[in-house]
Amino acid sequence: MQAMSEPEGQVNLKNQTEAFLHEFFGKGEVFVRQLIQENERLRRELNAAHPARPDNPEIAPASVVEHLVARVTELEALVSRGEQDGFPLLNARIEELETENYHLAAMYVAGLQFHAGATIAEVLRTATEILLNFVGVGAFTIYGVDEERRVLFPIDREGGDIDELDEVPLDGDAPLASLYQRARPWSRGDDAYALDGAIMHLPMVSRARLMAVIRLEAFLAQKSEFIDNDYSLLSMISEHAGIALESAWHRAHSTDVPLQRVTVEQLVGA
Amino acid sequence: MTQETPDRTSRFNVLVVEDSPPMRSMIVFALRGLAGVTVVEADDGVDALRKLAKEDFDLILTDINMPILDGLKLIKRLRADVSYERVPVIVITTEGAAEDRQRALALGANAYITKPIQPPVVTKTVRKILGLD
Numbered sequence: 001m002q003a004m005s006e007p008e009g010q011v012n013l014k015n016q017t018e019a020f021l022h023e024f025f026g027k028g029e030v031f032v033r034q035l036i037q038e039n040e041r042l043r044r045e046l047n048a049a050h051p052a053r054p055d056n057p058e059i060a061p062a063s064v065v066e067h068l069v070a071r072v073t074e075l076e077a078l079v080s081r082g083e084q085d086g087f088p089l090l091n092a093r094i095e096e097l098e099t100e101n102y103h104l105a106a107m108y109v110a111g112l113q114f115h116a117g118a119t120i121a122e123v124l125r126t127a128t129e130i131l132l133n134f135v136g137v138g139a140f141t142i143y144g145v146d147e148e149r150r151v152l153f154p155i156d157r158e159g160g161d162i163d164e165l166d167e168v169p170l171d172g173d174a175p176l177a178s179l180y181q182r183a184r185p186w187s188r189g190d191d192a193y194a195l196d197g198a199i200m201h202l203p204m205v206s207r208a209r210l211m212a213v214i215r216l217e218a219f220l221a222q223k224s225e226f227i228d229n230d231y232s233l234l235s236m237i238s239e240h241a242g243i244a245l246e247s248a249w250h251r252a253h254s255t256d257v258p259l260q261r262v263t264v265e266q267l268v269g270a
Numbered sequence: 271m272t273q274e275t276p277d278r279t280s281r282f283n284v285l286v287v288e289d290s291p292p293m294r295s296m297i298v299f300a301l302r303g304l305a306g307v308t309v310v311e312a313d314d315g316v317d318a319l320r321k322l323a324k325e326d327f328d329l330i331l332t333d334i335n336m337p338i339l340d341g342l343k344l345i346k347r348l349r350a351d352v353s354y355e356r357v358p359v360i361v362i363t364t365e366g367a368a369e370d371r372q373r374a375l376a377l378g379a380n381a382y383i384t385k386p387i388q389p390p391v392v393t394k395t396v397r398k399i400l401g402l403d
Contacts, residue, residue, distance in 0.1 A: 095390040098303070102389040105299045109292045126292065132364055133293040136386045222366030222384045 032068050039065065103229040106134050107236060114240040118251060123244040124156055127204070127214065127237050132158065135230045137199070139218035141165060143176060145210055152176050152213060159218060179203040180210045185239040188231040202238050206246035281306040282400055283325065287318040287332035287344065288362070293385070297331060297362065300389040304396060315339025319347065327357055329399060331392075334363040334374070342377055349378040358399045362387060 082090070110130050117123035124142055131137040139159030143152040146167075154165040170180045175193040185205045192200035199216040214237070219225070226234075284307055288294040298309050310327070312318040314336040321327075330348070334341035341361060348354040358380040363370070366384040374382055381395050397403050 098389050098393075102296070102300060106292075106296055109295050109299075113292050129290045129292050133290055133385050134296070136364075138364065220364050220366055220385070223386070 029072055032065070032072060035068070036065055103232075106229075107232060110134065110233060110236055111240055114236075114244040117244050117248060120245060120248045120252070123241055123248055124212075126244075127241045128156065128158060130233060130237060131214070131216070132220075135226070135233055136220045136223035137216050137218070138220035138223075139216075141215045141217065143168065143213045143215065145170070145180070145212060152180070155212070175201050176213050176215065179213050183208045183210045185235065185242060187235045187238070200234075202234055204238060204242035204245055206242040209242075209246065211242045211245040211249070282308070282328045284309050284396070285312060285318060285321060285327045285330045286310070287312045287315065287330060287336070287341065289314050289333060289336040293333070297387070297392070300387065300392045301396065304393060304402070307396075307400075315341065315344035315347075318344055322348075322354060322357075329358050329360065329396065331360045331362055331396075334361060334365055334370070342374060345374065345377045345379055360395055360399065362392070 082088075110126070113126040113130075114123060117126055127142065131140055140157070141154055141160070141162070142156040144155040146153055150170040151167040152170060153167045154162050156162070157165070168174050168176045170177050175195045175198075178193060179201055182203070183205055184203075186200075186202055194200045199218070202214040202216060203210055204212040204214065282304075284301065286294060286297050286301075286309055288297060288311075294311055298311065301307060301309055310321055310325070312321050315332075316339045318330070318332065319339070322330075332341040332344055339347075341363065345359055345361075348357060348359065355378075359378065360381045360383060361374045361379045362383045362385060363374075364385045365371075371382045380399055383391060383395060
């Protein structure tokens with residue numbers, strides 16, 4: 001295996017940063033020297049023009065020039081120290097950006113998967129994979145809605161036996177039932193409806209129609225609480241999975257017909 | 271599916287074995303910044319063995335819970351085969367208990383990462399094992 005020192009992106013960024021800092025401080029040093037020279041020149045001119053003047057005022061006070069020179073020296077030392085330590089602040093920032101990029105990519109992938117799901121099983125599988133792999137919830141139950149019988153029924157469970165669970169009446173007092181009455185997607189800051197020992201109850205909603213509810217019961221062993229990025233994924237599940245479930249439900253009850261120009265034009269109002 | 275980084279001079283061939291398509295995409299995404307690394311994806315242990323028979327890999331990243339042939343059985347098969355016994359394996363899994371980690375390492379895994387993954391942890395581990403540091 002051939003050794004490599006750094007990923008190309010990091011090397012490029014570091015090289016560019018070093019080059020910028022060297023150029024910046026190089027220019028700063030030149031500027032201060034020019035300032036000192038200009039100060040000396042003007043002072044000589046003033047002295048020549050007003051030889052009888054009792055004091056010889058400086059255009060830029062010596063203290064200011066000294067301060068600037070000291071600052072340049074200090075910043076040069078900072079750059080030098082950064083080079084020796086491997087730019088810890090820069091590396092920390094790169095890691096931060098990498099994590100943020102990863103989160104954005106996770107949101108993109110999750111959204112894509114939901115909208116690619118053609119069946120209810122595919123949509124629920126995506127929700128399960130995101131909760132397990134991206135958020136880190138290890139135990140949860142997905143309840144479907146039976147609008148005719150007015151109950152929520154357990155449809156899939158991770159980390160437990162689904163046969164242990166009962167149906168939940170939609171018109172009762174249970175937290176799950178309140179989600180049916182509320183019928184809007186969850187977003188950060190909303191009530192978690194976790195009254196019965198659950199971490200939270202996540203509704204999956206399409207417009208004002210509750211399609212399913214996920215009862216989050218326990219984190220994976222290595223996780224103890226949500227982090228910032230989890231909330232946007234939970235919110236995405238609540239909204240996008242609900243829409244995807246309703247589309248899948250419609251698709252399951254639809255009849256495929258050939259595309260027709262007349263009908264398409266009517267539908268788009270052309 | 272094979273994804274190559276912008277660096278065309280690939281020096282390392284990495285196999286990612288994961289049955290969840292979104293998770294597989296995210297592992298590939300996490301590896302994208304490693305110059306000179308080509309990533310090949312496999313759906314499960316059997317698919318991984320099929321791909322291993324066709325080309326050489328410098329590193330394998332595998333999930334544990336997969337249908338057909340899970341990650342632990344895959345490691346067992348690899349370590350019992352002279353052709354693959356030295357190929358480093360990183361486990362990436364939801365199983366965070368100490369005994370799960372011990373079991374995987376005892377079977378011959380070189381590193382153990384739990385989900386949800388942190389990209390810097392994945393890239394640091396890969397860089398260390400490939401000798402990129």
